[in-house]
Amino acid sequence: MMSTRGFAVVDVESTGLFPGGSDRVIELAVVTTDELGSVTGEWETVVNPRRHIGAGHVHGLDGATLMNAPAFADILPDLVDVLDGRAIVAHNASFDRRFLAAEFARARAPLPDDAPFVCTMRLAREIIPGAGRSLADCCAAFDVELSSAHHALGDARATAELLAGYIASTGAAMWRPHLEKAASVSWRRPEHTSPAPFSAWMPRATARDDRHFLERMSAALPEVSAPEAHLDYLALLDRCLIDRHVSQHEAVELIALADELGVDRPTALALHESYVQQLAAVAWADGVLTAEERADIEAVARMLGVSDELRERALDARGREPATPVAPAPAAGAAASAIALGSIVVLTGAMSRPREQWEAELVAGGFRIASAVSKNVGLVVAADPDSLSGKARKAREYGIPVVGESYLDVLLSQRVEAGS
Incomplete structure (x- = not known):
C-alpha cells in the first residue's frame, strides 16, 4: 500500500x-x-x-x-x-x-x-x-x-x-x-x-515495437518447415501486402504463423527474396518494366527486408531465368486486383473524406457496401490500418484484409483503367 x-x-x-x-x-x-x-x-x-x-x-x-x-x-x-x-x-x-x-x-x-x-x-x-x-x-x-x-x-x-x-x-x-x-x-x-x-x-x-517483423521472428527453429508451410506463410503475406503496407497487426500475424509453421528468420528472408524475384519476373513478362512496376517492387522489397543488392538484381533480371517459384506472386502494381468486383466493402473510422463519398464511388466502381463485418465481407477499410475498432477486430478474426484509406484510390483507379 x-x-x-x-x-x-x-x-x-x-x-x-x-x-x-x-x-x-x-x-x-x-x-x-x-x-x-x-x-x-x-x-x-x-x-x-x-x-x-x-x-x-x-x-x-x-x-x-x-x-x-x-x-x-x-x-x-x-x-x-x-x-x-x-x-x-x-x-x-x-x-x-x-x-x-x-x-x-x-x-x-x-x-x-x-x-x-x-x-x-x-x-x-x-x-x-x-x-x-x-x-x-x-x-x-x-x-x-x-x-x-x-x-x-x-x-x-x-x-x-x-x-x-x-x-x-x-x-x-x-x-x-x-x-x-x-x-x-x-x-x-x-x-x-x-x-x-x-x-x-x-x-x-x-x-510500439518498430523493428522490422523479420527481426522479431525466431532466429532458428527446429527443421520442421515444409513447402506446404511455405505456401501457407506466403498466402498470408499476399493478404498482408494487398495494400502494399504491413501493419503492426499484420506483422504480429506473420510472426505467429511463422512460429507455428516452423519458418525461422533465415527461411522467411529466403521466401521474401524469392517473392520479390517473382514480382520482378512477372513485371518483365511483357518485356517492359514500367516506372510504376519498379516503384511497386522497390516498396515491397523494403517492406520485406530484402537487400538493395538482391532487389536490383531482380529488377535487372530481364532475359534471365526467374527464381524457382515458391508460390504464385501478385503482379507488380496490381495489388488491387485481389479484391474482386462485387466484393463487399466495410468502412470504419473517421476518414479524410466523408464516408458517403467513398461509398458512392465504391458502388459506382462495382463494389457493394455493408455497415457490419460478416464472413462474407471481402475488405475492411479503416482510417488507421491498425485500427482497434470492433469492425477491424472482427475482420482480423475472420481473416479479412484491413487496409488504410489510401488504398481506396488505388482500388478505384485500377477499376477505372480496367473498364476503359
Missing part, C-alpha cells in the same frame, strides 16, 4: 469528449507531490480502448502503439494505490474526473464520490487573474515549460509544476482542507493481478 499525504496530479488523453458514451481513456499519467508541491514520483501508461482511437492528430497515438497496451482494468489496482490518501489535481479537473469515473465504473470499482479533485484551471481565476484558462496560459504565468502538449505525462508534469507555483503563491494553509479530506476517503481496492507494481503499465515511448 502506497498511501502518502500529498497530491496526485493526473492527466488523461482520450478518444473523444464524451465519457458517458463510447469514448475511452487511451493514456494516463500520474505525478505525485508532497504537501508543498515537490515531485515525489511519476507513472504513465497508454491504454487499449478496444475501439477506434479518435483524433490521432491531437494526441499523437495510433492503433499500432495501443494494440498491446493494457486495458484500464489492468492498471486500476496500481492507480488506486497511488491515488489513495492523496488529493487529486488536474487542469480542467471536470474532464479528467468524468473519464476516470467512467473507467472505474466499467471496471466495477466505482470512483469514490468524495474523492477530492482540485482544478488548477478554476483556481487560475483566483491566483493568476487575467492569465487565461488554458494549461499553456497558466504555465506561462509561472514560466513553466509546457513540452509535449497532449501527451499525458508532459501535461501532468507541467500541471504539477503549476501546482507548486500556486502553493508557493498562496501558502500551504489554503491546501490543507483538500489534504485532510483526501485522507478520509475510503477506496475500493481491486485485486492486484500483475506480478509486480506497475508492471502492467506501458509508457508511450516503449509501447
Whole structure:
C-alpha cells in the first residue's frame, strides 16, 4: 500500500469528449507531490480502448502503439494505490474526473464520490487573474515549460509544476482542507493481478515495437518447415501486402504463423527474396518494366527486408531465368486486383473524406457496401490500418484484409483503367 499525504496530479488523453458514451481513456499519467508541491514520483501508461482511437492528430497515438497496451482494468489496482490518501489535481479537473469515473465504473470499482479533485484551471481565476484558462496560459504565468502538449505525462508534469507555483503563491494553509479530506476517503481496492507494481503499465515511448517483423521472428527453429508451410506463410503475406503496407497487426500475424509453421528468420528472408524475384519476373513478362512496376517492387522489397543488392538484381533480371517459384506472386502494381468486383466493402473510422463519398464511388466502381463485418465481407477499410475498432477486430478474426484509406484510390483507379 502506497498511501502518502500529498497530491496526485493526473492527466488523461482520450478518444473523444464524451465519457458517458463510447469514448475511452487511451493514456494516463500520474505525478505525485508532497504537501508543498515537490515531485515525489511519476507513472504513465497508454491504454487499449478496444475501439477506434479518435483524433490521432491531437494526441499523437495510433492503433499500432495501443494494440498491446493494457486495458484500464489492468492498471486500476496500481492507480488506486497511488491515488489513495492523496488529493487529486488536474487542469480542467471536470474532464479528467468524468473519464476516470467512467473507467472505474466499467471496471466495477466505482470512483469514490468524495474523492477530492482540485482544478488548477478554476483556481487560475483566483491566483493568476487575467492569465487565461488554458494549461499553456497558466504555465506561462509561472514560466513553466509546457513540452509535449497532449501527451499525458508532459501535461501532468507541467500541471504539477503549476501546482507548486500556486502553493508557493498562496501558502500551504489554503491546501490543507483538500489534504485532510483526501485522507478520509475510503477506496475500493481491486485485486492486484500483475506480478509486480506497475508492471502492467506501458509508457508511450516503449509501447510500439518498430523493428522490422523479420527481426522479431525466431532466429532458428527446429527443421520442421515444409513447402506446404511455405505456401501457407506466403498466402498470408499476399493478404498482408494487398495494400502494399504491413501493419503492426499484420506483422504480429506473420510472426505467429511463422512460429507455428516452423519458418525461422533465415527461411522467411529466403521466401521474401524469392517473392520479390517473382514480382520482378512477372513485371518483365511483357518485356517492359514500367516506372510504376519498379516503384511497386522497390516498396515491397523494403517492406520485406530484402537487400538493395538482391532487389536490383531482380529488377535487372530481364532475359534471365526467374527464381524457382515458391508460390504464385501478385503482379507488380496490381495489388488491387485481389479484391474482386462485387466484393463487399466495410468502412470504419473517421476518414479524410466523408464516408458517403467513398461509398458512392465504391458502388459506382462495382463494389457493394455493408455497415457490419460478416464472413462474407471481402475488405475492411479503416482510417488507421491498425485500427482497434470492433469492425477491424472482427475482420482480423475472420481473416479479412484491413487496409488504410489510401488504398481506396488505388482500388478505384485500377477499376477505372480496367473498364476503359
